[in-house]
Amino acid sequence: MSDLSRFLRLVPLSAALLVLAAPASAQRVSAKDRVAIDALDQRMAAAEKRYRDALLLVANGDPKGTAEGDAALEDMEDVIDACAKQRGCELNTQLAAFKRLLKANVDAQSPDEDEESSDEPLEDDHVPAAAGATTSTPQAQQGAAKLDDNRHAFDRMVQYNPAVQAGIRRWLTDMRSSLVDSYENYQNMRFMMWPQWERQGLPEAMLFGIMAKESNGKVHVSSRAGAAGPMQFMYATGTRFGLGRDDTGFDTRFDPRSSAQASAEYMSERFAELGNSVELSLAAYNGGEGRALRVYRQYPGVSFWDERVYNQFPAETRDYVPMVIAAAWLFLHPRQYGLDFPRVAPQPAPLKLLKPTSIYELTMCLGTTGTRDGYMRTLRNLNPRYQAESYLAPGVTLNANTRIAALYSRHCLNGPRAELARTLMAANVNAAITRAPLPEGRVSVGDVSQLVQLPDDPAESKAEEKPRAKEKPKGKEKPARTIKVGRGDTLGKIADKHDCSLKELAKANGLRAPGYTVKPGQRIKLEGCGK
Structure with a gap:
C-alpha cells in the first residue's frame, strides 16, 4: 500500500473520532492518562525518525529502505x-506527524517549488570573461534583459x-529528447568527466x-569522418593529447574520463591562444584550430559574430558554435x-560480478x-x-552506482528475473525452425550417377567386371571447415x-551453455x- 493511500484511509477514521470525542481541553486527564499519552507521543516520534531514515536508504539505493519504511508506517x-x-x-497531533512524513516522501521524489524557481551556479566564478561578451544586437536586447541574468560565470x-x-x-x-x-547520460558519467574540466578551470x-x-553522451559513437567517443576526437588530434590504442588494443577515445581530460587540455590551449573567447575556441574545436588562430590573428579582439570573422568559417561551424552555447545555456x-531535466544523482559504486554475465543480460534483469x-x-x-x-x-568489476549494485543483488543472481534473462540470452532463431519429415514412399535424392548395365551371360559379366577402387584409408577424412572469430562476433551470430x-x-x-x-x-x- 502506498503512503498516500495509507494516509487517506486513516483520515476519514480520525475525522469521525474527532467529531465524537470531546476536545482535549474539555476533558480531565489523569496522571495515568498523561503517562500513556506521553508514551504514544514518543512512539510516534520514534516511528517518524525510522521513516525518515528509510527515505535516506531508498535514496541511496539500499533495498532495506522499502521494508523499513513500511514498518515505520505500521508503527x-x-x-x-x-x-x-x-x-x-x-x-490531530498524531495525524500531523503522519502528514509531515507524507510531505517528506513527496519532497524526496520531486523538487519543491523553491528549488524549481532557482538555478544554482554549477561552476566557479573564477573563469575569465571573454572579450566582447555583451549583447550588442537590438533584436537580442529584450530577450537578454529577461533571460541573461549573469548569475553564472558562463x-x-x-x-x-x-x-x-x-x-x-x-x-x-x-531536439528536446x-x-x-x-x-541523463552526462549525469551518470559526471564523476568521471567533470573533475578533468574543473582542474583546468573551465x-x-x-x-x-x-x-x-557531439555525441548526446553516447560513448561508442563514431562519425563517418573518423571522430570517435563522447567528445568526438579525430585520431590524430586525440593522439596529441594522449588518446589512442592502449596495450589491450582499446581506443581510449571511447573512455569518458580520458576523453574529458583530453578535451579539457585542448580547450585550455585554445582559450590561451584565442583571447579566452568561447566562440572562437568552439569554432576551433569544430572547424580546425589553424583556421581559428589565423582569423584571430587577422582580427585580434574582434567578436566571432562580427561578419569579418563569422563568414570565414564554414556553415557547419557557424551552426555548431551557437548550438553548443544554447545547450550550455539550457544546462544552467x-x-x-520550462525544461524539466530528470533527477539523476547516482552514487558511484563498483559492481563485482559473482557469476558469468553480459551487459545485455544485466540490462534485462536490472529492470527500469x-x-x-x-x-x-x-x-x-x-x-x-x-x-x-x-x-x-x-x-570482473564494472563501474556502476549504488542503485545498480542493489538491483543486481536482488534480481540478477537468483530468482525469476535472473532465469528469464539467461533464457533470453540463450535464445537462437534457428531453434525455432522446424523441418517437416519426408512423405512415405519418397526418398531423398542426392548426386545422380549412371548405373552399369549387367550383361545376360554371367561369364561375360565376370570378364567385363572391373576391379573395385581401393577404399580410402580411415583417419583421412576432410577436416571440418573453420573460421576466425571477429570483433563483436558471438556464437549465436556465427x-x-x-x-x-x-x-x-x-x-x-567444447563450448558450454549458457554463455x-x-x-x-x-x-x-x-x-x-548448412553453409
Whole structure:
C-alpha cells in the first residue's frame, strides 16, 4: 500500500473520532492518562525518525529502505489506533506527524517549488570573461534583459543573441529528447568527466554543451569522418593529447574520463591562444584550430559574430558554435525555459560480478527502477571496454552506482528475473525452425550417377567386371571447415550466418551453455552447418 493511500484511509477514521470525542481541553486527564499519552507521543516520534531514515536508504539505493519504511508506517498506524482509544489523546497531533512524513516522501521524489524557481551556479566564478561578451544586437536586447541574468560565470563569457536563441528553440522542440538524453547520460558519467574540466578551470556548462552536440553522451559513437567517443576526437588530434590504442588494443577515445581530460587540455590551449573567447575556441574545436588562430590573428579582439570573422568559417561551424552555447545555456537555466531535466544523482559504486554475465543480460534483469529507459546506456557508457553481448567472467568489476549494485543483488543472481534473462540470452532463431519429415514412399535424392548395365551371360559379366577402387584409408577424412572469430562476433551470430545448429556448433568446439563464450581471433569449427 502506498503512503498516500495509507494516509487517506486513516483520515476519514480520525475525522469521525474527532467529531465524537470531546476536545482535549474539555476533558480531565489523569496522571495515568498523561503517562500513556506521553508514551504514544514518543512512539510516534520514534516511528517518524525510522521513516525518515528509510527515505535516506531508498535514496541511496539500499533495498532495506522499502521494508523499513513500511514498518515505520505500521508503527504510526498502531499509534493512531491507540490514540483513538486513549482518553485525552489528541488525534490531530498524531495525524500531523503522519502528514509531515507524507510531505517528506513527496519532497524526496520531486523538487519543491523553491528549488524549481532557482538555478544554482554549477561552476566557479573564477573563469575569465571573454572579450566582447555583451549583447550588442537590438533584436537580442529584450530577450537578454529577461533571460541573461549573469548569475553564472558562463553567462558573462558568451553573447546571448538571436543565433543562440535559435539554437535554444531547436533544442526545446525537435531536439528536446536528444537534450534530455544527453543530460541523463552526462549525469551518470559526471564523476568521471567533470573533475578533468574543473582542474583546468573551465565551465561545466561548456563541457555539457560540447558533449550534447557531439555525441548526446553516447560513448561508442563514431562519425563517418573518423571522430570517435563522447567528445568526438579525430585520431590524430586525440593522439596529441594522449588518446589512442592502449596495450589491450582499446581506443581510449571511447573512455569518458580520458576523453574529458583530453578535451579539457585542448580547450585550455585554445582559450590561451584565442583571447579566452568561447566562440572562437568552439569554432576551433569544430572547424580546425589553424583556421581559428589565423582569423584571430587577422582580427585580434574582434567578436566571432562580427561578419569579418563569422563568414570565414564554414556553415557547419557557424551552426555548431551557437548550438553548443544554447545547450550550455539550457544546462544552467532549465526552469526559465520550462525544461524539466530528470533527477539523476547516482552514487558511484563498483559492481563485482559473482557469476558469468553480459551487459545485455544485466540490462534485462536490472529492470527500469529509478530510470526512464533502464540501465543499458549507463553500463555501456561507464564500461566502454566491454561489448554488450560478450560474457564477462566472475570477479570482473564494472563501474556502476549504488542503485545498480542493489538491483543486481536482488534480481540478477537468483530468482525469476535472473532465469528469464539467461533464457533470453540463450535464445537462437534457428531453434525455432522446424523441418517437416519426408512423405512415405519418397526418398531423398542426392548426386545422380549412371548405373552399369549387367550383361545376360554371367561369364561375360565376370570378364567385363572391373576391379573395385581401393577404399580410402580411415583417419583421412576432410577436416571440418573453420573460421576466425571477429570483433563483436558471438556464437549465436556465427550460427545464424552459417546456418548452424547452435548446440552442435557448441559441442564441436567444447563450448558450454549458457554463455557459449568466444573471443576475437579464436578458431571455430563449422560443424552442423548448412553453409
